[in-house]
Amino acid sequence: MATRIPPHNLTEVAGAIEMHVDEIIQQNVAPGVLPSISIERYMEHVKGPDFPTGATIYGIDGINDMYTTGKGRFHVRARCEVFEDGEGKRIIITEIPYQVKKSDMLEHIADLVNKETVVGIRDIRDESSKEGIRVVIEVKNNADPHAVLNQLYKSSRLQESYSANMMAILDGRPVLMTLPVMLQTYVAHREEVIERRARFDLDKAESRAHILEGLVRAQDRIDDVVEVGKRSESREQFEAVLNGREVMAPIAVFDFSEAQAKAIAERRLYQLSRLDVNKVINEHEELKRTIADLNEILGSRSRRLNILMTELKEVVEKHGDERRSDINDMPLSMDREDLIQERAIVITLSEDNYIRHTPVESFRIQNRGGKGLKGVTTKEEDSPQAIVTCFSKDRLLIFTSKGRVYGLKAWETPLGSRLSRGTHIRNLLEELQEDEDIITILPLPRELVDDVTERCLNIKLEPGEKRPPSGHYLLFATKLGLVKKTDLYEYVRINKNGKYALRFKIDEDELVNVRRSTDEHDIVMISSTGYACRFKCASIRPSGRVSGGVYGIKVGERKGSGGGVVVGMVSILDPSTQILTISKYGMAKRSRLGTALRIPDVDAQGEQKYDDEGNAKMVTDGYRSTKPGAKGVRTMKLDEEFNDSIVSVRIIPNELDQLFILTKKGMLIRIRTSQTKETTGKATRGTRVMELRNVSKTGFDDEIIFTSRLPAELIEEELAQAEESTGEEE
Secondary structure: OOOEOOOOOHHHHHHHHHHHHHHHHHHOOOOOOOOOOOHHHHHOOOOOOOOOOOOEEEOHHHHHHHHHHOEEEEEEEOEEEEEEEOOEEEEEEEEOOOOOOHHHHHHHHHHHHHOOOOOOEEEEEEOOEOOEOOEEEEEOOOOOHHHHHHHHHHHOOOEEEEEEEOEEEEOOEEEEOOHHHHHHHHHHHHHHHHHHHHHHHHHHHHHHHHHHHHHHHHHHOHHHHHHHHHHOOOHHHHHHHHOOOOOOOOOOOOOOOHHHHHHHHHOOHHHHHOOOHHHHHHHHHHHHHHHHHHHHHHHOHHHHHHHHHHHHHHHHHHHOOOOOOEEEOOOOOOOHHHHOOOOEEEEEEEOOOEEEEEEHHHOOOOOOOOOOEEOOOOOOOOOEEEEEEEEOOOEEEEEEOOOEEEEEEHHHOOEOOOOOOOEEHHHOOOOOOOOOOEEEEEEEOHHHHHHHHHHHHOOOOOOOOOOOOOOOEEEEEEOOOEEEEEEHHHOOOOOOOOEEOOOOOOOOOOEEEEEEEOOOOEEEEEEOOOEEEEEEHHHOOOOOOOOOOEEOEOOOOOOOOOOOOEEEEEEEOOOOOEEEEEEOOOEEEEEEOOOOOEEEOEOOOOOEOEOOOOOEOEEEOOOOEOOOOEOOEEOOOOOOOOOOOEEEEEEEOOOOOEEEEEEOOOEEEEEEHHHOOEOOOOOOOOEEOOOOEOOOOOOEOOOEEEEEEEOHHHOOHHHHHHHHHHHHHO
């Protein structure tokens, strides 16, 4: 028979006992019967185990099971803090699980590092002292300390599973003790102790009172007592005369009890003759009050319970202390994601397919036309090709030139500084083929993935029943103008092994980008030659995961096309959202999507314009709506002398949004979108956002290869305000 009862906090247990006793008195519960109290009420006082070594307990359900059934399982995790500052990346341990020996734990961690079970640790130092435990684990610069800590939780004794088994011997047999039964047993035991103590004290007081009565009576016949004492040949004869078993003439017979006779006989004669009667009488009166009080204790259960609580409070005042172990109600998940800090990050992929993520705060804002700053340390002219801004717990869908898609969590990309290179993408996606190039990295919010999974995948389908649509789609745009629409549920469970995302109808075709959309969205496909084709997402029929799609815009050699290739596609719900087109030589134009309705044409002063015949002029609000597969309309005028072309298309729903702009030489600049000029004309060039011209301004030394939008909601309010004030000063 095994028992394992965890230690608890004295103050908390005393609070539960006080409530238990109060309910016994109020409900007038008979001895041995449990009062009617729920476990929840008990746990308002007893939160759970409290270990002398502190640490954190995870899993209120396991604690609740322990108190309701006598058995329960929960986890105890060391208290660790992660620091990332000027001193480097560190994990500092200040509390460890109960019954874990620190020296053995550190030896085990060192062994895990040597065996490469745990990677990313540079050094381990024990800085513990009399003040408490302090173990410092230094983490390598290219490692994520949160990920290292999670490895330690999984593999070392920084985390322990505690299986409570509250077995005890009750009435001579083994019993699994619930919390109410355990408290009731304690109260019954203390009641019995108080009762037996009171009975012992009562017997002792009554015995003493009886003797005092004999001494008082002896004073009434002190001369006869002294005479008997003088004439007695032994103490036994003296006692026999005093209790009336012998008669010593002419002295009258005594009637003292044996105890009284013995007490009188044991006293010396001078003590008897000089006995302080008043002192004896006072002591006797005090004993009578004590006897009455003890009789009341024995006759009143409420009195015994009050004594129990008084004595318990004295123990708490002397030995009670604050709780040392924290309790986390949620059961402990071994998912590494639980240890990842949710924050806005920038994921960068280089041309040689090196990937890493960096906190958004690593990049400073610059003015329009700035020269930029190094965003990636290149290796043999390895320049960045893509940037994605998202949250660290978002899911990434990585689409390749071969039409395949791979799934990855954003936090699984290695953490690096703004100047670090990162790790090769094939270290994360082992199934990535040699001839596959990364085309698009699409982040999916975790909440959206969970919602689609629950509504569309975690359901049981009847034979012949189709899976319900999620209402969310992925739209694929190809270089030769094709667009494909597929339900999002086809992709939310894509893992690192990858699957085909689409099949190309034309061998020379390539994937341009992928966007999330619903049927209410407007889709705009834009070509490198400056043409835009706008149509409703609902006008495209959904197709399967490996289908090829339909034409969305005329490009290339097709009859009636505007030439060029597709460089971007956007999906927009709000007509006020702006579209930003950026050319490879640093020009940017920002214009509203609009409603596509005909509206009055007004001048700068808001006055209506008229033609030569006096008719009011009308213009299209924003981008003109067409059918899928049309040539589209001119959206941006390009410098034909230098063969300029559009390289990037971004939506700007908020002017507080910011842009990361990368060049072929690896220069990166971060600007506010409000620094670009909003235009209404379809044949304008826009404004210069990055200076790429040579010194004489007769040519260009560099060109833009990629841009990424940083949504305003990813920027902390305080940071946004600070940056705005900085912009005003500039």
